[in-house]
Amino acid sequence: MAVSTPATPVRYAPRWVVRTFFGVLLLLGALLVADYGVSWDEPVDHANGLVSLRYLADKVAPAWSANQALLQNSPVLEGYVENDHGALFEIPMVLFDVLRPGTDTRTYHLFRHACIFLTCVGGIWALYRLALLRLRNGYVALLAAALFVLSPRMFAESFYSGKDMVFLATFTLGMYTLARLLERPTLRRALLHGIATGVAVDIRILGIMLVPFTLTLLALELWFPTVPGNRRRVAGVIGAYLVCAVAAIIVGWPYLWASPFNHFLAAFENMRRFRWPGFVLYMGRQESALALPWHYAPVWMLITTPVTYSLAAIMGLLGVTMRGIRRPLELLKTYNGRLDLLFSGWLVLPVFMVIALDSVIYDGWRHLYFVYPALLLLAVSAGWQLWQSGRTSSRLRPVLLGLGAVVALEAAITAVRMVLMHPNQQVYFSFLPAEQVEQQFERDYWGLSYRQGLEYLVKRHPEGQIFVDPTHRAPFENNREMLAPADQQRLITDPNAPGRYYITGYRDTPGRVTPEMGQEVYSVKAGGVTILSVCKRP
DSSP states (O other), rough: OOOOOTTTOOOOOHHHHHHHHHHHHHHHHHHHGGGGGOOOOHHHHHHHHHHHHHHHHHHHHHHHTTTTHHHTTSOOTTTTTTSSSSSTTTTHHHHOOOOOHSSSSSHHHHHHHHHHHHHHHHHHHHHHHHHHHHOOBBHHHHHHHHHHHHHHHHHHHHOTTTTTHHHHHHHHHHHHHHHHHSSOOOOHHHHHHHHHHHHHHOOOOOOOOOOHHHHHHHHHHHHHHSSOOOOOHHHHHHHHHHHHHHHHHHTOOOOGSSSSHHHHHHHHHHHHOOOOEEEEEEEEEEEETTOTTTTTHHHHHHSSSOHHHHHHHHHHHHHHHHHHHHHHHEEEHHHHHHHHHHHHHHHHHHHHHHHHHTTTSSTTTTTGGGGHHHHHHHOOOOOOOHHHHHHTTTTTTHHHHHHHHHHHHHHHHHHHHHHHHHHGGGGOOOSSHHHHHHHOOOOOOOTHHHHHHHHHHHHHOOSOOEEEEEEEEEHHHHHTTTOOHHHHHHHOOTTOOTEEEEEEESSSSOOOOGGGGGGEEEEEEEEEEEEEEEEEOO
């Protein structure tokens, strides 16, 4: 197959095309950001940010901190149960909450969601730049970015997932700075990559994977230098990178300040054996998150990713594997070979680690979302290399055009489905029928659809108190904050009140409404799947 090299001239897309793509994406975000509900973990994220901001403010500006009620009402960092979570993204979010006038919760949530989306757009830009470095074609690189946008779950979660999607964005940025460092190992690029590594780790400790990826690929440059006399420079670059990365990790994570080494080890161990003893609905069974089947993550990846994306990524992974068997030195010695190794390791190693270490994950594969850009890079690379190798063949060209048409058709169908599912693209399933999803898998585990249920109730009852009996209080309370203050006061939880409304989001419950739930008066469907029911009880 034809393989591009850094010496291959880059065919850039015109600047106006790139700017239009990202401009339209930003405009789309601005138009849609107010449509999404508040996810399950957002109050916890807010609390974590307040705890870390209080610790930082007490150190830097104790007099100011003492006068901030939000900070003083939050726990201290030492002994706080969630103190080992990176809070680099949450600290500026809660600083806005502390400094802003008023206490309207909706304003805070909209600001936070907008910042999450902007961060994710930055991650999509990094994905575009990575594809440009590898494939040397601006239009193909934009295709990789477009396929990310046309990934329903990723698109929806880019508005509210301050942990998974922000980490995806920062990890992708770290991979981009690594690719630039490999292309030209200079001190400046090493320092930038060290900062990017620190940012990723300070969002989620799994960002530390950037360090072994970096050291492995720079070691290849030491063993097989692409430029004569490069070894001494690379050795210096490695040292500068490590010093900068360690410094950035510590500076951006207040939990580490008191005891960097010991606290980092404690956080890593807590990540490896995460404390969540709950159950998930998987293949029709209630499975403990502490003892999931090995195939839990791969199956979730498969059923929630557009089929052609998955198939193309598998082709790309197989292509890299075959090249490694037939021409191993090409992968080890060339820039593009090393990028292919990097993308393959990025996709495969985290999934393998989760399986091998029996790590605790739940709510689908969201903890592994950060591997998704690698899946798209391998998919687009496979398609581009197929096209490059067969476009001049009169026999292969029609076949390749047909395959391209199939991918384009699914992308178009996916776009239509996203519009029809809005704002609940987070429950997209690529090929499973709705009935099977309802019986076998978790649906709206973030609880976002509660917002639509509550908006229905306040519209149905424009005056007076509304008694509600939700299956879970967290999504009810979170999404109540998106309503007008007067309507928030009218919604009261009381499991015994006559005429109350029962609300279920089917987080871990198979099937549909049962008689004991009451008479269904409202439901939210997405892709034919019922994700929320509001039932009237006597």
